[in-house]
Amino acid sequence: MRIIRFLQEGSEPVLAALTDQSEVYLLGQTDFMELVREAEVRQRTTLELVQETIAASEPLAVKAEELELLVPLEAAEVWACGVTYERSRDARNYEATGGRLDTTTFYDKVYDAERPEIFFKSTAARTVAPDRDLYLRSDSNWQIPEPELGLVLSRDGRVVGYTIGNDMSCRDIEGENPLYLPQAKMWKGSCSIGPAIRLAETVEDPYAFQIVCRIFRDGEKVVEGSASTGQLKRRFDELVAYLLRDNTIFDGTVLLTGTCIVPPDDFTLADGDRIEIEIGGIGVLANPVRSQAKGSLLV
Structure with missing residues (x-):
């Protein structure tokens, strides 16, 4: 349901x-x-x-x-997890080292550490509905979508539903310096969720979700990748526990659980692209991509 x-x-x-x-x-x-x-x-x-x-x-x-779909809930806060899949760790290492994958970085340490990476991603006003425009950051030349399963949480941390999230990211900004992570992750039109919430009680195994991401340019499919939540390094209850640690969350907080689908290293999103993220049992979250002038306002 x-x-x-x-x-x-x-x-x-x-x-x-x-x-x-x-x-x-x-x-x-x-x-x-x-x-x-x-x-x-x-x-x-x-x-x-x-x-x-x-x-x-x-x-x-x-x-x-x-139907003209809206976000399935107006989440006061959207949080996100990083380096929860091996593929994500490898991609972050590539960004940070300029392709020298033989070099150990702090991403390796986070991947193996007890404490996961959790960062603030979006607010209700910044979160985009299905079929609405996502925006490219004007000072980045290497941007990608990050297709993720989203946990819908009650204020006490119970998972009450599952949705799809697009955690748009600037690979060049994050790779330049880890302290730039908020700028690499959060700008106007950099997050979408939807198209639906799958009730948690109807999901037998949340580690069996199949995720597919497709990117279209001029009507042609230029990127396609697939993964399963079974490839996660961490458990959902572990991620939620760290989000709740010495923290207050709101009813309907969404926690994005990380990505295992990363486009080729020579790919970057462009104005006019269309992103489709499909998770079996939830639906397809589709958004067009638009460029924006510096200082423009998203309405």
């Missing part, structure tokens, strides 16, 4: 259930965490509450692909 948000009649955001048969049922809430909290009050699981709503209603006479 998946949960989506969309604009009803072009103006009002609504929450809906999207079944595995692609039927859309309106729910009585407008916010995903409101749905989770209401289920708790009624002493139901979120899935049970959704199923009760579906049983008492009819599906909309519309196809899911015809």
